[in-house]
Amino acid sequence: MTDSASARYKYLQKIGEGVHGMVLKAHDLTTGKEVAIKKVSLRTKHGEISLSTVREIKALQHCDCKYIMSLLDVFPDMTGLSLVFDYMPHTLYSILKNDSIPLSRSIIRSYTSMLLHGVKYMHSIGIMHRDIKPANLLIDDNDVLKIADFGLARIYSQNEDKSYSPQVASRWYRAPELLYGSSKYGPAVDMWAIGCVFAEMLRRVPLFNGNTDIEQLALVIKILGSPNQKDWPEMDSLPDFKKIHFSHSKGESWQNIFPTCTTANEIALVDGLVQYNPRKRLTAAEALNLDYFIQYDSDVLKSISKF
Incomplete structure (x- = not known):
């Protein structure tokens, strides 16, 4: 630690620890604000640049x-x-795990809107996050959500034929093309993850919570039904597609998956994001143009205009 940094930040307590580093809460003596300091290694355990x-x-x-x-x-x-x-002070994960904290429909819509706006911006400048999950979505005391932890992020180009590691994203939020071992993918993997996070907010439990990659795929197939070439022509070319065989499934209706109070607009958003074929998944911009958000924004504007 440099002397200037040591003088500026007063460490208060450890608030988290993950694969990529430890996080400490500190007081910034220059600005008077509380900050989070993430300590990361420049080298792996094998001595290579991290x-x-x-x-x-x-x-x-x-x-x-x-x-x-x-x-x-x-x-x-x-x-x-x-x-x-x-x-x-909060993560979406900690909020979902605390049954004493209610998640109103308006808060869920607000969190999802902020997440989509953040991802829309990220994708517009050529970055895919590759690890969207509740633990990486931070929330302040004013209910503002921000995307964090870019340790798996990659800068990509739609015009380049690049290969990436399929071993990204936490299993419960990992898109099917990744589960089938694809190294040719794009920002649609983030959109699948957003669909899973949104569904989890509505249900208070994960949509797909497999203990292994095989079990994860089995749960996806149980709910979505067996993938078919008409809807997903590229599936046969996935590295592990023909190595894994599951019993045929017709799938389940979203109405049976979600609580009875879930609206048609909410289900439409899940259905638009949780699609086998990445080409058919909504982009962040398309999702934000759904009635689920447009109608809400219209209602807010009408209420404001009364004052």
């Missing part, structure tokens, strides 16, 4: 969106680098 650290910093330096965590400061310490962010 690509996740490089990718996270590179991705965050490209982002300027109020629904994406801003990188406030970077400084070296004895183990690697410290990345400084605004302190966000």
Whole structure:
């Protein structure tokens, strides 16, 4: 740690620890604000440069969106680098796990709108996150949601035929093309994950919660039905598609999956995102143009105009 960094930040407590580093809560003595400091290693346990650290910093330096965590400061310490962010007291994961915290339909819509706006911006500048999940969605005391943890993010180009690792995204939010071992994919993997997160907010339990990749695929097939070539022509070319065989499934209706109070507009959003064929999944911009959001925005404007 440098002397200037040591003098500026007063560490308060450890607030998290994951694969890519430890997170500490601190007080910024210069601004008076509480911040979160993520300590990341510059090298892997094998002594190689940590690509996740490089990718996270590179991705965050490209982002300027109020629904994406801003990188406030970077400084070296004895183990690697410290990345400084605004302190966000909650994660969507912690809220979903706490039954005493209600999730109203308006809050779910607000969180989903912010998530989609953040991802829309991210995809517009050529970044796919590849690890959208409740634990990586931070929320402040004013219910503002921001996307965090860009350790698996990649800068991509629609015009380049690049290969990527299929071993990304947490299993419960991993798109089927990844589960089938595809190395040729794009930002649609984030859209599948958003669909799973939205469904989880509506149900308070994960949509697909497999303990292994095989079980995860089995749960997807149970709900969506067996994939077919008409709807997903590329499925036969996926590396592991012919290696894994499941009993034929007709699938289940979304009405049976969700609580009786779930609306048709909410189900339409899930259905538009949780699609086998990545080409058929809604983009973030398309999702934000659904009646689910348009009608809500119209109602808000009408209520404001009365005052």
